[in-house]
Amino acid sequence: MSREKSLPYRPCVGVMLVNHRRQAFVGKRIDTKEGDWWQMPQGGIDEGEEPMQAALRELNEETGLQSRHVSLIAQTREELLYDLPRELLGKLWGGRYRGQRQHWFLARFTGQDSDFNLAAHDPAEFCDWRWVDPEQLPQLIIPFKAQVYQAILDEFRPLI
Template identity: 55%
Template sequence: MTDIASLPYRPCAGVMLLNREGKVFVGQRLDSVVEAWQMPQGGIDPGEEPLDAAFRELGEETGIARHHADLLAESPGELFYDLPEDLVGKIWKGKWRGQRQRWFLFRFLGEDNDIDIQTAEPEFRAWRWVEPSALPDLIVPFKRALYTEILELFAAHLR
C-alpha cells in the first residue's frame, strides 16, 4: 500500500471559459459513470508554461482555437485538491495524490459552432453553458471546494 501523503501533486492547468452571456463551459467526461460536469483542465508538460498548457488543453478538449479565447484573469497561485483514497491507485497509474492547478479565466470570442468536443482524443461526451453558481453542484464531490475557490477568485469578472 502506497503512503498517499508521500505522493506528489500532478501539475495542471484549468480553464474557466465565459461566453457573452456570462455562462461557463462545462463538459461531461467520457470516462466517468457519474453525472459529473467539469471545466477543461489537464496536465502541464515538463517545461511548459501554465498559460500555454491552458490554451493547449482548451484546444485538445473543446476544439476551441486560441484566437477564440481571450485571457481575463489567472489565479495568483496554485489551487490543490486530493483524490479520494479509493481513486489514488486507479488514476494516473498511482503516481499522484491529487492535482496542483493554475486556473485561467478566458472570455470565449467564438460561436457555439466553433466548439467541437470530437477531438483527436475526446474527453467529453457532451457539453453545455451553465451559470457560474451552478459549478460546485455539477462537479464530482471531491472537487467542490476547489470549484468554490475558483468562483471566489474570479468573482469580480462574473456577473
C-alpha cells in the same frame, strides 16, 4: 507518514471559459460511469510547458477551440490543491500522484458555439457540453473537486 501523503501533486491547469452572457462552459466527461458530473476543461502540464501554454493546449484538446476563440482575462493568485479520495489513489495517473495542484485561468469566449468540436482530439474527453450559471459549478463537479471549484468561482466572480 502514509504512502499517499508522501506522493506529490500532479501539476495541472484549468480554464473557466465564460461567454458574453456570463455563463461558464462545462463538459460531461466521456469516461464517467457513475454520476452526472460536469467539469471545466483541465489537464496536466507537459514537461517544459508554461501554465498558460498548457491551458490553451488543454482547451483546444478538450473543446476543439483555437486560441483565436478566447481571450485570457486572469489567472488564480495561487495554485489550488485537491487530494484524490482513497478509492481512487493508485488508479489514476499510474498511482504517481495524490491529487492535483492547479493553475486556473479565466477566459472569455469570443467565438460561436459552432466552433466547439469535442471530437477534435483523439481520444475525446467530453461527450457533451453546455453553458451554465457559474454559481452552479460547485454542484456540477464531482464532490471531491467542489472546494476547488468554489475557490475558482470566489476569485473570478468579480471578473466574469
